[in-house]
Amino acid sequence: MKRVFIAFSIILLATAVNAQTINAGKKLTAVAIVKTNTSVSQMGTEMEIPATGTVTTDFEVKSVAGKTITFTATLKRIAGSVTMMGNEQTFDSSDSATAANPQFADALKEINKPQEIISEAGKISLPQDLSGTPRSEDIAHYLMIPVNAASVKEGYAWSDSSSTTEGSRSLNNYMVTKVSKEEVVITVLSNNKSKATRQQMGIEVKEDMQGASTVILTYEAATGY
Secondary structure, eight states: OOEEEEEEEEEEEOOOOOTTTOOTTOEEEEEEEEEEEEEEEETTEEEEEEEEEEEEEEEEEEEEETTEEEEEEEEEEEEEEEEETTEEEEEETTSHHHHTOGGGHHHHTTBTOOEEEEEETTOOOOOOOTTSOOOHHHHHHHTSOOSOTTTOOTTOEEEEEEEOTTSOEEEEEEEEEEEOSSEEEEEEEEEEEEEEEEEETTEEEEEEEEEEEEEEEEEEGGGOO
16 A cells, blocks of 8 residues: 655635626636645655646636636646656646656646636635645635735634545644735645545555645735625
């Protein structure tokens, strides 16, 4: 059985969305900067795999109904690097060599393919996948500031958690770490544990993954509630 321990951070730079004023047709771009360090232990061998990545996603608001916002999300670019056994490999979806590399086929298959996403304003839903790569669904939730930018104070904190019948669980602690006339910053500390059974080359593989993450969300104060 493979055990994978993952520590990662995601820094998201995005335009905040105000469900009270946003209209259909609004376009936004989010850039997620991801840093991961994966420790793999398999058959007595341990290896660390550091990686960095930048994920750029375009959003267009299709409709707004109360706090429910329907987006069209289009993944535009994935770029970064991964180091394994001392060898660094870079990748960029806009580069023809990366696009032709079969190792990146799964990661690049969603490039320039719009998908519909429904999100709720004022509520953050963090990713359950421990790979550290944010999906368009995750980023859509990040876009919407979960506090009142006009009245929130630095230090305001809250938490939530989720779990599955297989034993996976996630605990998220949120804190407002900066409030200014220009921006509101929310820092999220998460502890995650994922258990799953998968089929790999006809063999049943049990995965036991756990990790901690830090997510920094930066919003424009002027567009908050």
